[in-house]
Amino acid sequence: MQVTDQPGRILAVVLVAPLLFYMGHLLVHGTTKVQEIGRVVMCFAAFLFVYECFWLTRTSKCAKL
Numbered sequence: 001m002q003v004t005d006q007p008g009r010i011l012a013v014v015l016v017a018p019l020l021f022y023m024g025h026l027l028v029h030g031t032t033k034v035q036e037i038g039r040v041v042m043c044f045a046a047f048l049f050v051y052e053c054f055w056l057t058r059t060s061k062c063a064k065l
Contacts, residue, residue, distance in 0.1 A: 006056070009052045009055055012048060013053060013056065016048065017045045017046075018049075020048070021041075021042055021045035021046065023041060024041035024042030025038065026038070027041065
């Protein structure tokens with residue numbers, strides 16, 4: 001039986017990245033320093049989403065859980 005990290009990647013795309021983006025969006029509507037933090041969090045969430053989607057679509061379909 002091969003063990004892959006596919007379930008963790010799906011969780012990251014479905015739950016973690018959107019949650020980080022939403023939290024970043026909420027922070028942007030605050031004070032100046034909070035806006036900077038929010039922008040960084042939103043950029044990180046977008047990068048994480050794209051990165052994980054890339055690996056979800058490019059991994060071999062032969063991997064068995």
